[in-house]
């Protein structure tokens with residue numbers, strides 16, 4: 001067994017605190033990674049605080065935007081060697097044989113994918129623990145290659161915020177001539193904005209925070225729509241082909257569905273704790289669609305990482321020591337994140 005240091009949630013309401021545990025020694029197909037950085041996703045907060053129901057499992061080491069260096073590999077590992085850069089995202093396993101797993105869509109595994117934390121591994125008894133920790137051991141099939149061209153700390157958020165926005169923007173064929181609105185300028189939103197711009201679309205940032213307009217433009221947005229301003233909302237009625245909804249808290253869907261053009265699609269990736277009410281009139285008029293999407297498959301995640309290396313795309317990050325994680329959660333909930341917190345995992349080693 002390999003000793004690991006971490007920060008964990010011990011229950012849904014107390015702050016995260018230090019936690020020591022063990023990782024398994026690498027098996028034949030495993031990669032042992034020394035974690036260097038881990039991004040902080042709003043899904044970490046939802047799960048730590050048990051906001052999605054279903055019963056979170058404690059002690060919980062959150063974190064699914066993991067990057068680091070390979071320390072050891074199992075005998076049958078082909079993709080990695082000691083010293084390589086490697087990443088682990090939201091998924092560490094799946095059944096591998098179902099119609100979705102065999103079609104590079106493991107995130108929709110018929111048996112359910114195995115998450116990086118807050119679940120049991122496929123043996124049914126090992127509690128999976130995430131990246132707010134010094135080490136992780138994962139089957140190479142679910143480990144990603146990270147180009148040394150990328151700034152490592154800023155590449156960490158690509159493992160969740162990156163793929164979660166890249167995948168549905170590709171699926172909806174966003175490109176030149178598409179009018180895209182991105183709702184919520186946080187971790188996912190700022191990556192969605194960068195990708196939609198990189199794909200050649202006309203992009204509008206739709207935000208509740210007037211103070212984020214200048215940043216949105218710096219990040220590449222062509223327009224900025226303050227969603228609390230009814231006049232501006234009226235001006236954009238029926239305007240967008242695709243809206244990427246990354247909002248983490250309750251909001252009124254119909255106000256935003258009304259912004260979609262004929263045949264427009266709202267991609268839903270944000271997962272507030274309460275389900276929204278959808279007014280069917282706003283869906284039926286203009287033949288609009290709601291499209292849900294969960295991260296992306298391993299093959300597409302690698303494609304996204306390679307795209308980022310080629311086009312020099314990374315997240316805008318604020319690096320924190322693990323000791324500031326609880327403050328980072330509070331700030332993220334207030335919408336005060338510019339635009340992803342990333343933990344420097346060396347702060348756990350010292």
Ligand code: NAP
Pocket residue numbers: 040041042043044046160161164183184185186187188189206207208209212246247248249250251268269270271272293294295332333335336337339
């Ligand atoms: P985040 O960094 O906190 O960003 C969320 C943004 O939503 C905020 O910055 C804010 O942007 C906006 N917002 C917050 N409260 C709002 C409110 N009451 N009304 C309207 N807008 C509000 O969160 P994130 O890490 O990007 O995650 C976003 C959501 O996606 C979370 O629910 C998370 O669980 C989910 N998620 C889903 C997947 C998936 O696979 N589908 C993957 C990762 C995360 P403005 O200030 O610009 O309004």
Ligand code: ZN
Pocket residue numbers: 041042043044064090160161
């Ligand atoms: Zn995430």
Ligand code: ZN
Pocket residue numbers: 094095096097098099100101106108109110111112
């Ligand atoms: Zn499967």
